[in-house]
Amino acid sequence: xxxxxxxADCIKIPSSQEFxxxxxxxxxxxxxxxxxxxxxxxxxxxxxxxxxxxxxxxxNKLKPEKLVTVEIGRKDSFxxxxxxxxxxxxxxxxxxxxxxxxxxxxEVGRGIFIAKSLMDFVExxxxxxxxxxxxxxxxxxxxxx
Amino acid sequence: MKITDFEKDGVAVLEPKGKxxxxxxxxxxxxxxxxxxxxxxxxxxxxxxxxxxxxxxxxGILISGLTTLRNCQGxxxxxxxxxxxxxxxTITKLVTVFDAFDSVEDAIKSF
Numbered sequence: 001x002x003x004x005x006x007x008a009d010c011i012k013i014p015s016s017q018e019f020x021x022x023x024x025x026x027x028x029x030x031x032x033x034x035x036x037x038x039x040x041x042x043x044x045x046x047x048x049x050x051x052x053x054x055x056x057x058x059x060n061k062l063k064p065e066k067l068v069t070v071e072i073g074r075k076d077s078f079x080x081x082x083x084x085x086x087x088x089x090x091x092x093x094x095x096x097x098x099x100x101x102x103x104x105x106x107e108v109g110r111g112i113f114i115a116k117s118l119m120d121f122v123e124x125x126x127x128x129x130x131x132x133x134x135x136x137x138x139x140x141x142x143x144x145x
Numbered sequence: 146m147k148i149t150d151f152e153k154d155g156v157a158v159l160e161p162k163g164k165x166x167x168x169x170x171x172x173x174x175x176x177x178x179x180x181x182x183x184x185x186x187x188x189x190x191x192x193x194x195x196x197x198x199x200x201x202x203x204x205g206i207l208i209s210g211l212t213t214l215r216n217c218q219g220x221x222x223x224x225x226x227x228x229x230x231x232x233x234x235t236i237t238k239l240v241t242v243f244d245a246f247d248s249v250e251d252a253i254k255s256f
Contacts, residue, residue, distance in 0.1 A: 017168035024166060042229055046200045049166040053202065099238045107208050110201035110237055117236045 002064070010071045013052075015060035015085075023052050023070055027081075034074045036140045043118040044079060044138055050111035051083045051134045059087030059132050074140075078120070081136045089126040146170035148177050156253045157186040158224075162195040165203030174203075178210045187219030190252040194225035204239060211243065220244075224252040 004022045005012045011026045013019035027048055031041045052068050060066035066086040073080055096103055098110040116122045119136045126132035146163035159181070161174050181189060189210065196203075211221040223245040226234065234240040246252040 017171075020166050020168040021170070024164065039229075042198045046166075046198055046233075049200045049202075053167045053200070104238060104242060105208055105212055107205035108201070110204060114201055114233065114237065 009073055010069065012067045012069045013056075014064040015056045015062050015066050015068060016064055017053065017056055020049055020052065020056075024049060027070070027072060030072050031079065034079060034140070036079065040138060040140055044081070044136070047115035047118045047122075047136055047138075048081055048083065050115045051136065054111050055083060055085030055087065055132065058090065059085030061087065078137050078139045083134045083136070085132050087131055089128050089130040089132050091128060092124045092126060146173060148173055150177065150181070152186075154253055154256075156188040156190055156256055157181045158190045158192060158249055158253070160192045160195065164197045165199035165206065167200065167202040171202045171206060175206045175209065178206065179213065182210070182213055182217070182219070187214060187217060188256045189214060189219070189221045190224050190249055191221065192224045192249050193227060193230055196227065196230065198227075198229045199233070201237075204233065204237060207243065208239070220256065222246060222252045222255060224249045 002014060004019055006026060011023055013023060024045055027045055028041055031044060048070065052070060055068040056062060060068065069084045071082045095112055096109060098113050103109060115136065119138050121137035123135040124132065146161060146165065149160045151158055159178065163170060165171050165174060214221050223243050225248065226245045234243065244255065246255060
């Protein structure tokens with residue numbers, strides 16, 4: 001697969017960062033359709049690009065035959081996004097805090113921290129040898145009302 | 146994303162526009178920033194007024210520019226940081242690392 005596959009509530013992309021704008025475009029269109037207010041759209045879009053980028057680079061190791069899948073849905077007062085890669089997993093407990101002094105000037109390693117800061121719920125299911133699945137949720141106010 | 150740049154009073158000013166999320170947009174900013182440094186520019190301001198938002202990739206590019214410049218006795222300063230980016234700088238504690246100014250003029254004068 002060389003192009004994203006888009007369905008009503010899901011986008012699947014090959015593991016290349018060139019497809020991040022496709023994910024962002026899909027997600028922002030869905031969030032606007034859900035009536036999510038603009039500031040929350042940015043928080044959600046930032047968080048999703050963080051996790052998708054991790055899936056592309058660290059999970060799937062940039063192998064284009066491996067996919068990153070993003071599913072999105074609105075459930076009552078919150079939006080839920082599930083991101084799955086096809087990589088070999090990692091131990092979330094081993095991820096260092098990017099706000100420790102020794103890590104402050106590192107160029108990478110902030111993605112999960114930022115997603116946890118901007119979203120109301122982040123659940124990472126992963127272990128060495130298995131694919132990674134991340135569930136993100138954010139409470140929303142209906143901006144369209 | 147689009148990037149324009151100009152020079153004033155010996156300071157290179159970069160004006161990225163759009164979102165910085167990784168992929169081709171981020172590469173463009175990284176490459177332009179490092180191109181300026183390779184051409185001997187040691188005083189650089191990035192005007193963030195037209196950056197809708199950025200993620201950790203964008204923050205990584207800013208850090209890369211800052212550390213590269215400081216290693217050659219230069220400095221990177223930020224101008225017109227939007228609320229969304231300011232919030233990211235605060236939660237990541239990078240607000241303690243970057244000098245940020247309310248305008249490009251103020252950032253240029255600070256060198």
